[in-house]
Amino acid sequence: MNKMDFLRLWDIYGGLLTPTQRDMTDLYFNLDLTVSEIAEQKGISRQAVSDCLSGCKRELFAYEEKLGHAKMFEEAEKRAASLKSAAEGWADEFVRLHPEYARDTDILKQIIAEDYSKS
Numbered sequence: 797m798n799k800m801d802f803l804r805l806w807d808i809y810g811g812l813l814t815p816t817q818r819d820m821t822d823l824y825f826n827l828d829l830t831v832s833e834i835a836e837q838k839g840i841s842r843q844a845v846s847d848c849l850s851g852c853k854r855e856l857f858a859y860e861e862k863l864g865h866a867k868m869f870e871e872a873e874k875r876a877a878s879l880k881s882a883a884e885g886w887a888d889e890f891v892r893l894h895p896e897y898a899r900d901t902d903i904l905k906q907i908i909a910e911d912y913s914k915s
Contacts, residue, residue, distance in 0.1 A: 799825060805856040808865050817852050824849055883908050 803825055810818055823829045823837070824845075831849070835842040860866050884905060891901045 802853060802856065804866050805860055808869070809856050809859040809863075812859060813852060813855065817848060817855075820845060820848050821852050880908055 802821075806821060806825065810821070813821065820834060820838070823834050824831070829837070831842050831845045834845045838845070887901050887905050887908070891898050
């Protein structure tokens with residue numbers, strides 16, 4: 797599992813981890829602290845940090861295997877991108893056939909282009 801895969805699962809299932817697990821994974825994956833730095837900060841061994849991180853990865857992967865939310869989100873994002881592309885294509889074709897509506901269609905295309913996922 798690469799870092800991006802982990803962070804996607806962490807965003808979805810992180811609330812199911814214990815506060816200690818969330819804290820250590822946040823320090824490691826989001827704040828880019830090393831295992832040694834986390835161990836020093838927490839007053840524990842590097843092995844304990846490493847074991848915690850490994851366990852978290854296993855747990856998050858197990859949650860995804862059972863629940864499949866990350867896969868559903870990914871599929872929904874793909875469908876949304878496909879619909880967005882189809883709508884933009886329709887707008888282009890509509891303007892080609894009805895140039896008198898170009899201004900209104902430009903407004904529609906601006907709305908289609910907005911990224912609501914960051915809201």
